[in-house]
Amino acid sequence: MKIREMKTGTIGRVAGYSTDDRRYRQKLIQMGLVRGVEFKLERVAPLGDPVELRLQGGSLTLRKAEADALNVEEV
Structure with a gap:
């Protein structure tokens, strides 16, 4: 699942990465x-x-391309 598929207020967990670019x-x-x-x-x-x-304990703002590089799951 991608972050854009989640609803505001939802808690998620990083499951992996969908990019092959090691630096990214x-x-x-x-x-x-x-x-x-x-x-x-x-x-x-x-x-x-x-x-x-x-x-x-902090906030992080991601652009759409950065958020799409993450595979997430809802908790």
Whole structure:
């Protein structure tokens, strides 16, 4: 599942990555989006770009392309 398929307020977990670009995957990991981390989908912009996630006590805003590089599951 992708983040854009989730509803605002839903809690999810990072299940993996859908990109083969190692540098891009490393960037996501450095932002705290490691496999197994839970997050809450706080807000989605009217056109779906960007999205705001709350994880590990902070907020993270992702563009649509960054969010689509994640495979997630609802908790």
